[in-house]
Amino acid sequence: MTRITAVGFDADDTLWHNERFYRETEARFADLLRPHCDPDTLLERLLAAERRNLGHYGFGIKGFMLSMIETAADVTGGDVPAPVLKGILEAGHEMLAHPVELLPDAEAAINALAGRYTLLLVTKGDLLDQERKVAASGLGDAFDGIEIVSDKSPAVYARVFAGHGGAASGVMAGNSMKSDVLPMIAAGGHGVFVPHDLGWVLEHAEPPEGDPRYHHIDTLAGLPPLVATLD
Incomplete structure (x- = not known):
């Protein structure tokens, strides 16, 4: 491995x-x-x-x-x-202008992984709005790199993780099967699906069941122990 x-x-x-x-x-x-x-x-x-x-x-x-x-x-x-x-x-x-409200376990998961792994924030959307939310979240300083991209594709993940051991040595966690999981797996890394109660229909995709690099956790509380089993 x-x-x-x-x-x-x-x-x-x-x-x-x-x-x-x-x-x-x-x-x-x-x-x-x-x-x-x-x-x-x-x-x-x-x-x-x-x-x-x-x-x-x-x-x-x-x-x-x-x-x-x-x-x-x-x-x-x-x-x-x-x-x-x-x-x-x-x-x-x-x-x-809406306030940023952290999801349960988000900060704890980041703190548990910080110092042991390079932490990257990879998000898409409007540059100014995403920068505002990162700053307002209070989490920005916890990340070793922050990437705000126009879209998420295997090529984007390959580029983002290239300076940090490569995609094959990376894990990407997110609530979108289409944007966070499938393209990361296609780039050679591990994709971790963390479902959210509300999902945008345009981000829906079928999970790659049976792929050893596909993982599903109920909340971010499960991410640190999952990463430990992959390491």
């Missing part, structure tokens, strides 16, 4: 809450557009807009705001009422 030298963490919904703010904003968006479209149809159209726009705007709140505006224009026939537009912008601004 290759010795483990580095452990990577996803940020949103792995170390701190994130998806629930999107869900709250979707409910607010549905209320704003209720006179023009039923909520279920509206949110289906919003998801379709997000899917279309990922290649243009990337991941994060700003792209989500633009997709909401596009969807509002779509369902109102291009005549978005000013109060609706204002409400969308206000909701987005509130998301960009």
Whole structure:
């Protein structure tokens, strides 16, 4: 077995809450557009807009705001009422300012692994927003490297872990099977799935059951003992 030298963490919904703010904003968006479209149809159209726009705007709140505006224009026939537009912008601004709330066991897991392994934070999304959340979390100084990327792929993980023993000597833990687990395994490392109660449908993927480099833990409390068994 290759010795483990580095452990990577996803940020949103792995170390701190994130998806629930999107869900709250979707409910607010549905209320704003209720006179023009039923909520279920509206949110289906919003998801379709997000899917279309990922290649243009990337991941994060700003792209989500633009997709909401596009969807509002779509369902109102291009005549978005000013109060609706204002409400969308206000909701987005509130998301960009929401406090960072750590998930249980996040800090304890980091502290248990610090000093024994190189710790990396690998997150995707808007640069300014992710930097704000890292600073507000109080966890930034615990990491030996912080990477804010536009997307997560095998090539990205290979690059991130290259200076820390290589992906084959790395572990990546996160709540997204699609972004945190599968591409890390494809890069030659260990992918650890840490489920969150709320998951974005566009991050869903089937687990690679039977792959020896795939691991599932219920919470981050299980990460330090898991890494110890791999080392």
